[in-house]
Amino acid sequence: MRIVVADCSVDYAGRLSAHLPRAKRVLMLKSDGSVLVHSDGGSYKPLNWMSPPCALTTLELEDEQHDAGIVEAWQVVHAKTGDKLIVSLFEIMSDSSHELGVDPGLIKDGVEAHLQELLADQIELVGDGHQLVRREYMTAIGPVDILARDAAGASVAIEIKRRGGIDGVEQLTRYLELMNRDPALAPVQGVFAAQEIKPQARTLAEDRGIRCLVLDYDAMRGMEDHNTLF
């Protein structure tokens, strides 16, 4: 990763043509060849950029560029589309490089995890008198999202998905088969809970005696906010 702070102008020619007049900006040059041109404001979107895969080359300066005060010029060309980004540098305020290594990447305690958390807190949404046994109930083939008990004390295994598809039903089915062999749990009722359940998945689930539950994420979140105020 190389970071250059410089007085520069930028031209882009690709899907559209764009030009950035001369000004001080931050240029971020990533090791995959990509370039971001950032100003001191706006959101995360750069003023101009080139996405990978692309290659950066330093251009030979022509006399007139030299006369115009340009001290360095880069050409960044996209490997597939041929889109071109040309950065003309008039003055370099700072130029530094850092070895960052490969990033472990973002862990999204995404919506599914959050849904699980919310439903655990609002387990009565599954049915009156239901009580939480535990989240991530471990079985031999993996964790069931939520294990609960209904008003009569019978086991309820809940699989949570953001978008409920066939494969989610299959997954829950495997858990149910296994859990129903455990005398301490059986009989186990299955509940397939999701923000959105696809018709095919609903059909398959109901055919297997699994109950479908559509979750209203915003309402659940609102409820939570009301309870805890974050």
Add this chain to the structure above:
Amino acid sequence: MRIVVADCSVDYAGRLSAHLPRAKRVLMLKSDGSVLVHSDGGSYKPLNWMSPPCALTTLELEDEQHDAGIVEAWQVVHAKTGDKLIVSLFEIMSDSSHELGVDPGLIKDGVEAHLQELLADQIELVGDGHQLVRREYMTAIGPVDILARDAAGASVAIEIKRRGGIDGVEQLTRYLELMNRDPALAPVQGVFAAQEIKPQARTLAEDRGIRCLVLDYDAMRGMEDHNTLF
């Protein structure tokens, strides 16, 4: 603009929860309080970020944070939504600030303008023997994209859109009404040119005697490149 290169971990809580494990990253702190967390790869989207309007505060370190090796911690809170970004810094490799000033901003020669330019250069695409009169032909209610003459010398008004919808047809219709009252121009034939014309728009246009022309942007651009080689 402050740029920090540091070994850090990042947590976000807002519409979703997200966590970035400890690693070396580039932190861009803009003067409006916004923060971008970039790794050495990917596209222009940061791994994590906070958009303005927001405010950054340095947190008092608790003992256990200190014991964990954290040397500094920032909290960035969005002014409206309350979304929170927490950056825990374990080691700071580099920390520099630069005064950039206000950016003059991006000048886009957008696709519609480019299409207009290309079609003006390749006016024969409208029909054999057509000749350009002028681009941005001014009328009392605004400029017509292109005014041309057909092989017989009759006026042709061309409205150009990237995606042709109903409103584009309405716009051209207004121009045509006005221009057809001008004896020096009348009769004026209308041409609705776009990369893609929606069925409803096509129906409306043809019902009003306006000719539809689908433009192949890439082919026109290719033609241009072939002529000028950029």
Add this chain to the structure above:
DNA sequence: CTATGCATCTCGCAG
């Protein structure tokens, strides 16, 4: 001001 549509969108998943 909010609502709507586009984007050099980016990103991830299903088919």
Add this chain to the structure above:
DNA sequence: CTGCGAGGTGCATAG
């Protein structure tokens, strides 16, 4: 690999 939909989308324009 390609097409489709969602996004902490961002962004400009119309109403």
